[in-house]
Amino acid sequence: MFAAIEEVWRESERLTFAEAMRRIADRGFRPWRRCTGSQEQLEGARAFAQKRRPVRKGY
Known part of the structure; x- marks a missing residue:
């Protein structure tokens, strides 16, 4: 994740x-x-919107 953030920072x-x-x-x-396209991220966003803990499956 940090490598992706650094790459976006450098490009931007x-x-x-x-x-x-x-x-x-x-x-x-x-x-x-x-x-932002991983199943893990999507589950986190859904859980946040539904005010529940995410179910982590380790995608």
């Missing part, structure tokens, strides 16, 4: 703030897509 250094935020929102950074 050359962008304007607005462009970086747009790419994050559109999942335009490849490492960001890997982090």
Whole structure:
């Protein structure tokens, strides 16, 4: 996870703030897509929305 964050940070250094935020929102950074598209992340988001603990399956 930290490596993905660092990669996004490095890629976004050359962008304007607005462009970086747009790419994050559109999942335009490849490492960001890997982090936010996993089943584990989706379960965490669902659990948060449903106000329950996530069921971790170790995907």
